[in-house]
Amino acid sequence: MKLNVTALAQLFARIALGLGFLLPVCDRLGFMGVPGSGKAAWGDWSHFVAYTHTLMPFTSLLTANIAGLLATIAEVVLGVCLIVGFKTKWMGLGAAIITLTFAVFMIASLGIAAPFNYPVFVFTGAGLLLFTQHSFRWSIDALLIKK
Template identity: 85%
Template sequence: MKLRLTSFAQLFARIALGLGFLLPVFDRLGFLGAPGSAKVAWGDWSHFVAYTHQLMPFTNINTANIFGLLATIAECVLGVCLIVGYKVKWMGLGAAIITLTFAVFMILSLGISAPFNYPVFVFTGAGLLLYTHQNFRWSIDALLHNRKEF
């Protein structure tokens, strides 16, 4: 029973983290609604870059745009890989690093309570938990591992 629960918990964490990275990307690309719409944080790229610049006021807007693009690419890779279960251990570590970095910038720019208004540290912890595991049932990693045994 414990093995099944652990396998389900890992799958749940992978999907939740993966969607937690992909949905904000969809938001900043305008797929979830226009700026100012209910349940939309940014609604387009320019609003997202403005928020990135707010978190990184020591940069200019062009540099914030570059950091926003790099974060978006990383979040897409992390999100997809976590959902399909590819390199889960390392994607978990990447998820922890990117969310902890985000939390630090939130604290420095917006105050100590900012990352606690969102599940930023929960994402960091879930990523670290995935990193501590070796086997991931229902994943591409498991399929590749099983193929090597034959």
């Protein structure tokens, strides 16, 4: 069996992006450690919503809470679908859109360096690269095409 570097790169990008969405969700739900433990960025929902409100200071705390919930739902869907390879092309586009949106809010609220302190643009680029692909080996997409 010949090594297909593109297929391997896609798999790596899918898993890295997927975990990159799911681990922060685990953090905001308290599974990565308590606030201030050094193991978590937020540690619970209230700290996450406070950060969301920092990125969206023009909104109310309730609106930041709703935006945080919608982002969390989107991140769970994107993360799971990317890892298993379901609708990968469109999940890649979704990943690019959500991370680019996050970057814009970070720049507007925290300054130009903020998204560069995290791999926000790397996630955007990886999502866009997945969106440009037409087939995804080792994925549910590939299994569905074979049937």
